Amino acid sequence: MKHLLSIEDLGADGLEHLLTLTDRFVEVSQRKxxxxxxxxxxxxxxxxxxxxxxxxxxxETAAKRLSADVMTFSVSTSSANKGESIRDTVxxxxxxxxxxxxxxxxxxxxxxxxxRWTQASVVNGGDGWHQHPTQALLDCYTIRTRxxxxxxxxxAIVGDIKHSRVAxxxxxxxxxxxxxxxxxxxxxxxPPSLEGWPVKVEHEIEAVLGRVDxxxxxxxxxxxxxxxxxxxxxxxxxxxxxxxxxxxxxxxDVLVMHPGPMNRGVEIGPSVPDRPNTVxxxxxxxxxxxxxxxxxxxxxxxxS
Amino acid sequence: xxxxxxxxxxxxxxxxGSSQPVRADILVVDGRIVAIGGSVEVPSGGEVLDATGCxxxxxxxxxxxxxxxxxxxxAETIETGSRAAMLGGYTAVVxxxxxxxxxxxxxxxxxxxxxxxxxxxxxVLVAGAITVGRAGERLAPMAEMxxxxxxxxxxxxxxxxxxxxxxxxxxxxxSLGVTLAQHCEDAALSEGxxxxxxAWSARLGLPGQxxxxxxxxVARDIALCRRTGTPVHFLHMSTAGSVELIRRAKADGLPVxxxxxxxxxxxxxxxLAGYDTVFKVHPPLRTDTDVAAxxxxxxxxxxxxxxxxxxxxxxxxxxxxMLDAPPGMLGLQTALSxxxxxxxxxIARVFSLLSSGPARIVKANDRHGHVSVGRAANLCVVDPxxxxxxxxxxxxxxxxxxPYAGRTLFGVVRHTVFNGLATxxxxxxxx
Numbered sequence: 148m149k150h151l152l153s154i155e156d157l158g159a160d161g162l163e164h165l166l167t168l169t170d171r172f173v174e175v176s177q178r179k180x181x182x183x184x185x186x187x188x189x190x191x192x193x194x195x196x197x198x199x200x201x202x203x204x205x206x207e208t209a210a211k212r213l214s215a216d217v218m219t220f221s222v223s224t225s226s227a228n229k230g231e232s233i234r235d236t237v238x239x240x241x242x243x244x245x246x247x248x249x250x251x252x253x254x255x256x257x258x259x260x261x262x263r264w265t266q267a268s269v270v271n272g273g274d275g276w277h278q279h280p281t282q283a284l285l286d287c288y289t290i291r292t293r294x295x296x297x298x299x300x301x302x303a304i305v306g307d308i309k310h311s312r313v314a315x316x317x318x319x320x321x322x323x324x325x326x327x328x329x330x331x332x333x334x335x336x337x338p339p340s341l342e343g344w345p346v347k348v349e350h351e352i353e354a355v356l357g358r359v360d361x362x363x364x365x366x367x368x369x370x371x372x373x374x375x376x377x378x379x380x381x382x383x384x385x386x387x388x389x390x391x392x393x394x395x396x397x398x399x400d401v402l403v404m405h406p407g408p409m410n411r412g413v414e415i416g417p418s419v420p421d422r423p424n425t426v427x428x429x430x431x432x433x434x435x436x437x438x439x440x441x442x443x444x445x446x447x448x449x450x451s
Numbered sequence: 452x453x454x455x456x457x458x459x460x461x462x463x464x465x466x467x468g469s470s471q472p473v474r475a476d477i478l479v480v481d482g483r484i485v486a487i488g489g490s491v492e493v494p495s496g497g498e499v500l501d502a503t504g505c506x507x508x509x510x511x512x513x514x515x516x517x518x519x520x521x522x523x524x525x526a527e528t529i530e531t532g533s534r535a536a537m538l539g540g541y542t543a544v545v546x547x548x549x550x551x552x553x554x555x556x557x558x559x560x561x562x563x564x565x566x567x568x569x570x571x572x573x574x575v576l577v578a579g580a581i582t583v584g585r586a587g588e589r590l591a592p593m594a595e596m597x598x599x600x601x602x603x604x605x606x607x608x609x610x611x612x613x614x615x616x617x618x619x620x621x622x623x624x625x626s627l628g629v630t631l632a633q634h635c636e637d638a639a640l641s642e643g644x645x646x647x648x649x650a651w652s653a654r655l656g657l658p659g660q661x662x663x664x665x666x667x668x669v670a671r672d673i674a675l676c677r678r679t680g681t682p683v684h685f686l687h688m689s690t691a692g693s694v695e696l697i698r699r700a701k702a703d704g705l706p707v708x709x710x711x712x713x714x715x716x717x718x719x720x721x722x723l724a725g726y727d728t729v730f731k732v733h734p735p736l737r738t739d740t741d742v743a744a745x746x747x748x749x750x751x752x753x754x755x756x757x758x759x760x761x762x763x764x765x766x767x768x769x770x771x772x773m774l775d776a777p778p779g780m781l782g783l784q785t786a787l788s789x790x791x792x793x794x795x796x797x798i799a800r801v802f803s804l805l806s807s808g809p810a811r812i813v814k815a816n817d818r819h820g821h822v823s824v825g826r827a828a829n830l831c832v833v834d835p836x837x838x839x840x841x842x843x844x845x846x847x848x849x850x851x852x853x854p855y856a857g858r859t860l861f862g863v864v865r866h867t868v869f870n871g872l873a874t875x876x877x878x879x880x881x882x
Contacts (some may be wrong), residue, residue: 234767254775255726256657257772276657278656314657344653
């Protein structure tokens with residue numbers, strides 16, 4: 148595997164392989180000195196055109212625990228602000244001698260475009276509304292740790308599916324691993340077409356509460372009300388929010404997940420994060436191990 | 452102007468009104484066709500062009516060319532665009548007004564016409580802007596521009612959004628003997644969209660432009676055409692719904708015409724799967740159903756012209772993200788070949804769509820769109836069975852943004868004759 152651009156490229160076997168590999172790095176992360184020399188001498192660049200504290204820190208921590216050198220290219224301090232094209236930026240970075248580039252960009256497809264302009268491995272750290280494959284991997288890993296397997300499980304993804312790279316990646320990953328996925332949201336927050344998506348759709352969260360094993364909540368952004376996608380956050384919460392009251396009716400073993408950052412009181416009730424089977428912090432913890440597995444696989448695995 | 456006599460020998464000639472080409476030679480003297488016949492005598496000093504295996508048709512006329520000058524000479528100039536045109540078999544192109552400054556005044560019209568004449572490779576006609584700066588707020592001086600020969604006006608690149616202003620523009624233009632052409636795109640519906648809204652945009656995570664963004668403005672302008680009687684030309688029609696609206700408007704006898712771009716009858720939104728910005732274009736590449744409807748419209752006369760929407764962009768500007776890269780693709784050197792390769796139409800209909808149809812719309816049909824004795828010798832000689840492979844680096848345009856790189860197409864332009872002068876001979880520019 149040369150790049151990690153999309154969950155679709157991995158397939159079920161690729162997903163299983165990376166999840167199994169992640170077990171090793173969870174073990175490393177639990178050591179007193181959580182560092183191994185696997186990627187000594189390798190250089191990983193994080194090229195973030197869009198703000199992201201947690202994903203960038205997670206990748207950089209993963210790279211450091213593998214003893215790679217880490218360079219951070221952040222757009223606010225870079226020449227991209229001076230009008231340099233993406234291709235020119237990539238060629239400049241490449242000239243410094245690098246092995247992997249972790250890319251985040253507001254536009255879908257930029258990691259794939261960059262993979263055509265560089266010899267380095269490219270990891271998609273989130274591209275527009277398209278894909279966030281390491282998020283999907285860490286979500287699958289978290290569910291597997293708690294429920295044993297995704298096969299036959301029922302998972303609801305609730306909220307702004309249309310603008311969500313997390314939703315697109317997770318639909319592909321969850322269904323590839325045998326889960327059944329229901330998307331829950333108003334038509335304005337669903338993709339314009341679901342042709343070819345192996346999912347069911349519901350238009351209120353109540354419809355899935357009693358029958359799912361996992362409720363995956365997406366962040367509801369404030370600006371969606373000004374775009375006339377929902378009338379108000381209050382109405383959104385009343386129909387789609389996992390409120391404290393709804394959460395109290397969930398069976399204890401139902402997992403509640405969220406990719407962060409949360410809007411407490413909007414998509415998630417104030418006390419829901421503190422519920423025993425709300426696994427949001429475990430998602431974050433597993434994120435580092437999953438990204439170690441991805442970097443290890445790309446930089447030491449068989450090159451095709 | 453006296454030019455050497457020119458004979459085109461061995462080809463099949465598509466004379467005016469004929470449904471198929473007939474074996475004949477053509478003699479051109481002083482810029483005009485003086486004889487069409489079984490074999491013609493060439494005066495001494497005259498040049499002979501071999502047209503064996505070729506169809507000799509009228510020089511092509513492009514209703515929709517972005518020459519980028521003035522303002523963006525890094526992407527194209529009137530000279531380089533004219534060169535691409537003549538190599539593509541064109542003898543006339545209509546320069547779109549979305550330049551910097553926009554072609555919204557007599558002064559800029561004169562500048563573009565002069566640069567076109569100076570290049571001298573094909574006739575450069577001008578489309579004037581409907582509104583000042585193409586900003587959609589105040590009417591541009593259409594009468595002053597019409598005085599200089601401008602016969603078509605458009606704010607291309609954007610549609611005139613304000614219904615009241617568009618009504619006024621059509622009313623004002625009704626006495627000028629001109630046509631208003633619309634880039635049909637409701638800006639509120641299309642805002643932010645970088646491709647067709649549908650299954651592919653949903654999967655690729657890219658914001659889409661729904662078909663209705665185009666169709667609503669087509670419907671509005673048909674209604675305003677019905678009220679004002681001013682001829683309306685619909686630029687680059689891309690959806691099945693638009694084609695049907697125009698079909699009905701024509702059945703009602705309204706003075707509407709329409710064009711389609713080659714990419715809208717050859718490519719679909721599935722081409723965006725690799726996030727290659729060369730496929731980003733407005734209106735966007737649509738679905739198989741839309742492609743079939745555009746082809747049907749070209750076949751049954753609903754669509755009157757194939758127009759390239761030739762839109763050069765420098766590599767640096769195209770090497771941006773799908774959100775940031777500008778829309779548009781090259782077209783002048785591939786249009787005829789794509790029509791021959793992809794449309795199952797008689798060659799006479801192909802020339803009607805690429806030459807006589809557009810010549811009528813832009814009212815240049817006194818000098819373009821004909822092959823008959825006494826007419827100006829503006830001719831395109833094409834070998835429809837020969838093939839060539841599109842190599843972006845070998846195109847005459849300054850830019851390289853063709854979506855057909857590597858495609859092998861039928862239809863090689865062998866010679867182009869502009870005002871009696873051979874400008875392209877054996878597929879090579881002579882000037």
